[in-house]
Amino acid sequence: MKIGIIGTGHIGKTLVIRLSEAGHQVKVANSRGPQSIEADLLINGAQPATTEEAVADADVVILSIPLMRIPDIAPLIRKLPAKTIVVDTSNYYPLRDDRIESIDEGQVESLWVTEILGRSVVKAWNAIGSHSFAEKSSPVNSVDRIAIPVAADNEEHKEIGMMLVQQTGFDARYSGTLAESWRQQPGSPSYCTDLTYEELGSALSMAEKKRLPKRRDISVEAISERMGDSKTNPDADYAVRLSRALFM
Numbered sequence: 281m282k283i284g285i286i287g288t289g290h291i292g293k294t295l296v297i298r299l300s301e302a303g304h305q306v307k308v309a310n311s312r313g314p315q316s317i318e319a320d321l322l323i324n325g326a327q328p329a330t331t332e333e334a335v336a337d338a339d340v341v342i343l344s345i346p347l348m349r350i351p352d353i354a355p356l357i358r359k360l361p362a363k364t365i366v367v368d369t370s371n372y373y374p375l376r377d378d379r380i381e382s383i384d385e386g387q388v389e390s391l392w393v394t395e396i397l398g399r400s401v402v403k404a405w406n407a408i409g410s411h412s413f414a415e416k417s418s419p420v421n422s423v424d425r426i427a428i429p430v431a432a433d434n435e436e437h438k439e440i441g442m443m444l445v446q447q448t449g450f451d452a453r454y455s456g457t458l459a460e461s462w463r464q465q466p467g468s469p470s471y472c473t474d475l476t477y478e479e480l481g482s483a484l485s486m487a488e489k490k491r492l493p494k495r496r497d498i499s500v501e502a503i504s505e506r507m508g509d510s511k512t513n514p515d516a517d518y519a520v521r522l523s524r525a526l527f528m
Contacts, residue, residue, distance in 0.1 A: 286308075291408075339364065390431060400433050402430065456484075472527075
């Protein structure tokens with residue numbers, strides 16, 4: 281498949297490497313231009329590109345950018361053909377990013393994204409920590425293979441999204457429609473807790489929407505105190521221990 285990946289942050293980098301290794305034709309772009317793409321991201325054949333080049337003729341476009349940057353790319357995404365699958369990996373962190381009133385008032389993050397983009401999305405790779413994503417992939421049928429939740433409204437897009445998650449080294453579990461995707465938002469039992477397929481099913485069902493924002497903000501404060509700022513990610517083991525203690 282032709283895949284355009286926008287963003288070379290913690291999750292985006294691993295997506296580029298894994299999906300190009302899986303044999304897909306990957307183009308990768310970021311806000312700094314193709315000359316800034318690190319060479320180690322291109323070892324499996326991915327090509328650096330401008331944002332416009334990355335999405336042109338793509339079968340799948342993956343947005344691995346901060347949620348607050350979604351409006352910046354929306355005009356370009358709105359021009360894509362209806363057949364193009366758009367995957368969103370973002371999360372809302374008001375203590376780190378700008379506040380969004382409608383989300384603060386309870387709107388599901390994925391539904392806000394669809395409003396801004398003017399089209400439906402697949403929500404995937406948002407609920408795994410960057411270090412776990414980079415370091416804990418495993419072959420299909422491995423014991424204790426970590427599972428990642430995938431939410432979508434479109435059946436075909438869901439199946440493609442789940443296939444791609446599998447190809448990055450993790451089990452994919454359908455978490456429901458986009459309206460239900462709050463179950464994989466920050467603060468939920470499924471968020472950054474590194475669960476197996478069966479465990480993830482239980483975690484999704486036990487989520488309590490009203491408790492998510494407070495739990496999310498407590499985790500950010502704890503990580504900021506440990507790391508010294510709100511933008512540096514902790515190592516995988518600490519992040520998982522903290523998430524399990526707070527969210528489950």
